[in-house]
Amino acid sequence: xxxxxxxxxxxxxxxxxxxxxxxxxxxxxxxxxxxxxxxxxxxxxxxxxxxxxxxxxxxxxxxxxxxxxxxxxxxxxxxxxxxxxxxxxxxxxxxxxxxxxxxxxxxxxxxxxxxxxxxxxxxxxxxxxxxxxxxxxxxxxxxxxxxxxxxxxxxxxxxxxxxxxxxxxxxxxxxxxxxxxxxxxxxxxxxxxxxxxxxxxxxxxxxxxxxxxxxxxxxxxxxxxxxxxxxxxxxxxxxxxxxxxxxxxxxxxxxxxxxxxxxxxxxxxxxxxxxxxxxxxxxxxxxxxxxxxxxxxxxxxxxxxxxxxxxxxxxxxxxxxxxxxxxxxxxxxxxxxxxxxxxxxxxx
Amino acid sequence: xxxxxxxxxxxxxxxxxxxxxxxxxxxxxxxxxxxxxxxxxxxxxxxxxxxxxxxxxxxxxxxxxxxxxxxxxxxxxxxxxxxxxxxxxxxxxxxxxxxxxxxxxxxxxxxxxxxxxxxxxxxxxxxxxxxxxxxxxxxxxxxxxxxxxxxxxxxxxxxxxxxxxxxxxxxxxxxxxxxxxxxxxxxxxxxxxxxxxxxxxxxxxxxxxxxxxxxxxxxxxxxxxxxxxxxxxxxxxxxxxxxxxxxxxxxxxxxxxxxxxxxxxxxxxxxxxxxxxxxxxxxxxxxxxxxxxxxxxxxxxxxxxxxxxxxxxxxxxxxxxxxxxxxxxxxxxxxxxxxxx
Numbered sequence: 001x002x003x004x005x006x007x008x009x010x011x012x013x014x015x016x017x018x019x020x021x022x023x024x025x026x027x028x029x030x031x032x033x034x035x036x037x038x039x040x041x042x043x044x045x046x047x048x049x050x051x052x053x054x055x056x057x058x059x060x061x062x063x064x065x066x067x068x069x070x071x072x073x074x075x076x077x078x079x080x081x082x083x084x085x086x087x088x089x090x091x092x093x094x095x096x097x098x099x100x101x102x103x104x105x106x107x108x109x110x111x112x113x114x115x116x117x118x119x120x121x122x123x124x125x126x127x128x129x130x131x132x133x134x135x136x137x138x139x140x141x142x143x144x145x146x147x148x149x150x151x152x153x154x155x156x157x158x159x160x161x162x163x164x165x166x167x168x169x170x171x172x173x174x175x176x177x178x179x180x181x182x183x184x185x186x187x188x189x190x191x192x193x194x195x196x197x198x199x200x201x202x203x204x205x206x207x208x209x210x211x212x213x214x215x216x217x218x219x220x221x222x223x224x225x226x227x228x229x230x231x232x233x234x235x236x237x238x239x240x241x242x243x244x245x246x247x248x249x250x251x252x253x254x255x256x257x258x259x260x261x262x263x264x265x266x267x268x269x270x271x272x273x274x275x276x277x278x279x280x281x282x283x284x285x286x287x288x289x290x291x292x293x294x295x296x297x298x299x300x301x302x303x304x305x306x307x308x309x310x311x312x313x314x315x316x317x318x319x320x321x322x323x324x325x326x327x328x329x330x331x332x333x334x335x336x337x338x339x340x341x342x343x344x345x346x347x348x
Numbered sequence: 349x350x351x352x353x354x355x356x357x358x359x360x361x362x363x364x365x366x367x368x369x370x371x372x373x374x375x376x377x378x379x380x381x382x383x384x385x386x387x388x389x390x391x392x393x394x395x396x397x398x399x400x401x402x403x404x405x406x407x408x409x410x411x412x413x414x415x416x417x418x419x420x421x422x423x424x425x426x427x428x429x430x431x432x433x434x435x436x437x438x439x440x441x442x443x444x445x446x447x448x449x450x451x452x453x454x455x456x457x458x459x460x461x462x463x464x465x466x467x468x469x470x471x472x473x474x475x476x477x478x479x480x481x482x483x484x485x486x487x488x489x490x491x492x493x494x495x496x497x498x499x500x501x502x503x504x505x506x507x508x509x510x511x512x513x514x515x516x517x518x519x520x521x522x523x524x525x526x527x528x529x530x531x532x533x534x535x536x537x538x539x540x541x542x543x544x545x546x547x548x549x550x551x552x553x554x555x556x557x558x559x560x561x562x563x564x565x566x567x568x569x570x571x572x573x574x575x576x577x578x579x580x581x582x583x584x585x586x587x588x589x590x591x592x593x594x595x596x597x598x599x600x601x602x603x604x605x606x607x608x609x610x611x612x613x614x615x616x617x618x619x620x621x622x623x624x625x626x627x628x629x630x631x632x633x634x635x636x637x638x639x640x641x642x643x644x645x646x647x648x649x650x651x652x653x654x655x656x657x658x659x660x661x662x663x664x665x666x667x668x669x670x671x672x673x674x675x676x677x678x679x680x681x682x683x684x685x686x687x688x689x
Contacts, residue, residue: 079474085615090558091474093441112471113483121462121485124428133441133463135471138558209438209490209576211560233558269432 001030003330004170005179006189008036008159010045010141010319011308012181013148018323019179019330020155027334034152035170037163040145044183045315047202047281049230049237050088050140051213052317055223058106061288065106067321072110074320075137088143090233093135094213095121097128102219104132111136125266128216136213139316140232164189167296171303177333178305179326184284186309192290195310198283199246200224201255202239203263207273210236214266224283224313227262235276238263242313244285251278286310291322293329304333352377352677355520357538358530358652359383359509360392361489361662364498366530366651369663369670371505374677380524381502384513384534387495391532394551394624395659396573396580397436397489398562399423400444401457402657406631413456415632415664420460422663423487436493436576441485442562443467445478445609450566461486475609478565486562489659490575514538517639521646526676528649528669533627535652541633544653546625548589550598552581552606554616563609568656570605572613579616581606585656587628594621629653634665636672647676 005016016032024030040046052072058065078084079091095117108114117131125131149159164170167178167189180186187195210231218226224242231237240262241255256278264270290310296303308326311318354377356367367381387393401416403409426437441463458464467481475481499509514520517538520527529535536544556579564571573580581602599621607613633653639646651669654661 080611082611082614084612085558090560090612092560113468115463115465118463135561207433208557209433209436211438211440211574231560268428268430271430272433 001027001177001334002175003030003032003177003179004175005032005034005181006036006164007181007183007309008034008039008145009043009181009183010145010315011183011311011322012036012179013145013152014319014323015179015181015308015326016157017148017151018320018327020152020157022327023331023334024155032152032155032157033160033175034157035160035162035164037161039159039161040149041142043141043145044281044284045141045145047279048141048316049202049232049239050138050144050316051092051230052137052139053215054105054107054314054317056102056105056217064289064318067318067325068107068314069110070321070324071318072137075139079137083147086143087147088138088140088233090138091135092138092213092231093133095125095131095133095215097125097131097214097216098219099128099130100219101130102217108134138232141316167303167305168298171296171298176304177330178303179330180305180307181309183309183311184282186284186290186307192286195284195286196245197247198224198285198312199241199243199248199280200239200283200313201241201251201259201278201280202237203256203259203278204235204237204276205270205273206276207231207236207270209269210267216240216266227259227266229263229267229270236273238270242283247282249280249282251280283313284310284315285312289318289322291325293333306330306333350376352526352680353524354379354526354528354673355524356381356528356530357383357514357517358532358534359386359495360390360530360532361491361495361498361658362532362651362654362665363530364495364502365662365666366528366669367502367507368498368505369666370528370673371502371507373670373674377673377677379502379507381507381509382512382514382520384511386509386511387492387499390495391624391627392495392658393491394549394622395491396551396571396575396582397491397494397659398573399461399487399489399660400564401660402655403456404629404631404655404657409456412661413460415661415668416457417460418664418667419659419661420487423489427487431497433576434493435497436490438488438490438576439485440488440562440574441483442564443471443475443481443483444564444566445472445475445481446566447478449480458484477608488573488575493576517646517648518641521644525680526647526649526673528651528673530651532652532654533625535627535650539650541629541653544627544629545588546590547628547655548584548586548591548623548625549582550584550594550602550621550623552599552602553578553620553622554581554613555579555618556613556616558612559610565609570602570609572606572610578620581613590625592623592625594623626655627653628655632661632665634668634672636675647680649673649676
C-alpha cells in the first residue's frame with residue numbers, strides 16, 4: 001500500500017506522522033512517501049511565528065474549533081516530555097488588544113487562564129480599551145518540522161525533493177493514495193478558486209526582554225492587519241500584514257516600515273531591538289479548510305486523494321486535529337479497499 | 349549650606365537608587381558614591397531582581413506596602429518606555445504554587461502586581477505535586493543592566509563614583525557633610541549592627557530562552573525567574589552562613605528541584621553558579637542618626653537590611669532615605685544659621 005504525501009510543511013509532515021503512527025501496525029505493507037519542492041527551512045510553516053491561536057471567530061465552523069482544541073490538548077500533553085525542546089514547544093502568555101469590547105472567542109476555554117485585562121494593564125497600551133490575557137503554546141516551525149522529519153525518517157518514510165505536477169503522475173507510478181497537503185499551491189494540482197493567498201510579512205528582531213505575545217485587532221480591517229509582537233525562543237516576530245490576493249513572496253519596504261512603526265508605537269522599547277531580517281509568506285487562505293476525500297477514476301482503477309489544505313493563518317493551531325481527521329479518512333479508505341479487494345496485477 | 353556634600357556608601361541597588369533619589373530631590377547637593385564593589389560584583393548582581401516582596405516582621409505592613417507600591421509604579425513606567433531594554437526592566441508573568449494551603453490567601457501586595465488571581469484547575473495540572481497556586485504578572489530588574497543604567501543616570505547628573513573601602517564612617521567626616529549608609533551586608537562591620545545577619549543564597553544562571561514565565565514554590569526555596577538573557581534558578585536560604593563559595597552539591601539540588609517544576613530545564617545550557625549574602629534584618633533600617641565624637645557631629649542616614657526584598661522595595665526606601673537626607677540638610681542649615689547669631 002503506497003501512500004504519497006504532497007507537501008512538507010506542518011500539514012504534510014504531521015499528517016504523514018499521524019497516519020504512520022496509527023495505521024502502520026494495521027497495514028504492515030504501508031509505504032509512506034513525502035514529495036515536496038520545498039522542505040524546512042523554506043516552507044510557509046517555517047516563517048510563521050508558531051503561536052497557537054485561532055482567529056477571533058470560527059464563523060460557526062465547529063469542526064475547525066474541535067480540531068484546534070485537539071491540537072492544543074495534544075501539544076499540552078507533550079509539554080513536559082523530553083521532546084518538548086526539540087519540538088520547539090513551550091508555554092507562552094500574552095495579550096489580545098481591542099479598541100472596543102468584543103465577545104469572548106471560541107477558544108477561551110481551550111487555552112489556560114483566559115481573563116479580561118485589568119484597567120492598569122490597559123495603561124500599557126494607549127489607544128486600546130479592552131483586551132484578554134491568556135496562556136497558550138508556541139510551536140516553532142523551524143524546530144517542529146525537523147523534529148517531524150526525524151520521526152518520519154526513523155519510521156522509514158522516504159522523502160523526494162520534486163515538484164509534483166499532477167495527481168495522475170503519482171498514480172501512474174503505482175501510488176494508491178495521495179494526501180494533498182500542498183498548501184498555497186494546491187491550485188496547481190486542481191483548480192480551487194476559493195484558495196487565495198493571504199500575504200504576510202514579518203520582521204525578525206532580537207528583543208529578549210519581551211516575554212509576552214501582544215496581538216492587536218482592528219475589527220474593521222480584519223485579521224493580522226493590525227500590529228502583533230510574538231517572542232520566540234531565538235528572536236521576536238513583528239507583524240501585522242495580511243494582503244488578500246497578493247502572490248508576492250518578496251519583502252516590501254513599505255510593509256517593513258508599516259510593521260516597524262506600528263510595533264514601536266505599541267512597545268517603545270522595540271526601537272532598541274536589533275533587526276535580524278524580514279520574511280514574507282503566503283497564508284493558504286480559504287473560507288474553510290478543505291479536508292475531504294476525492295475518488296478519481298483512472299481506467300478501471302479507483303484512485304483516492306485526501307485533501308488537507310487551506311489552513312490560512314492557523315495551520316500550526318489546527319494541524320494535529322486535521323492530521324487525525326486525515327488519518328480517519330485514510331482508515332476508511334483502507335476498510336473499503338479490504339471489502340473491494342482487487343487482485344494484484346498490472347496497473348495503469 | 350550652599351552645596352551639601354553627601355557621601356553614599358554602597359553601590360548595590362540600594363546605594364545607587366538612594367544616590368539617584370538624593371540627586372532628584374536635592375539638585376544643589378553634591379553626591380559621591382563610595383563602594384569597595386561596583387556592578388557586576390555586588391550582591392544585587394547575584395539577585396534575580398524580581399518584584400515579589402519579602403515580609404519584614406518588624407516593619408509595619410502599611411510601610412512595606414507603600415515602599416513596594418512606589419517601587420512598582422516607578423519600574424512600571426520604565427518598562428513601558430523606550431529605556432526599558434537598556435535599564436533591564438521588563439514585565440514577566442507566572443505562577444506561585446503551593447503544596448499545602450498558603451497561610452495568606454491574599455498577600456499584602458496582591459493588588460499592586462498585575463492580574464493577581466488563583467490558578468485554575470487546568471493550570472494546576474502543570475504542577476502535579478502542588479495543590480494551590482496564584483497567577484500574576486510582575487516586574488523584573490535584570491542586573492547588571494539595571495545597576496549600569498542607574499550609574500549612567502548618576503554620572504549624567506554629576507555624581508562622582510569611587511572604588512574605596514570605607515572601614516569607619518568617621519573617615520568621611522572631613523570631606524562630607526552627610527553620610528548615607530547603604531552598605532548592605534557591610535553594615536555589620538561598618539556600623540556594628542549585630543541585628544544584621546547574612547542569609548546565603550546560591551543560584552544558577554542558565555541559557556533557556558524558551559522559558560517565558562516565572563515559577564516559584566510558595567516555600568520560597570525553589571524558583572525559576574527568566575531574565576533578558578538568562579534564567580535564574582534558585583535557591584537556598586541559609587541563615588547565618590557567610591560562605592561566598594558555590595557548593596556543588598547545592599548546585600545539583602537546585603537544578604533537580606527546578607527541573608521537577610519545569611522539566612524542559614533539562615535542556616538548559618551554559619550554567620553559571622553564583623552566591624550572594626542577603627543582608628537580612630527583622631526590619632529594614634531606614635533611619636536618621638547623628639553620630640557624635642569629641643564634639644564633632646556627623647549626620648548619618650541608614651538605608652540597609654533589605655534581606656531578600658531589596659529590589660522589591662528599593663525605590664520606596666530610597667525615597668524615604670532621600671527625604672531623611674533633606675531633614676539632615678535642614679538641621680545643618682539650622683545649626684549654621686544659629687552659629688551666625
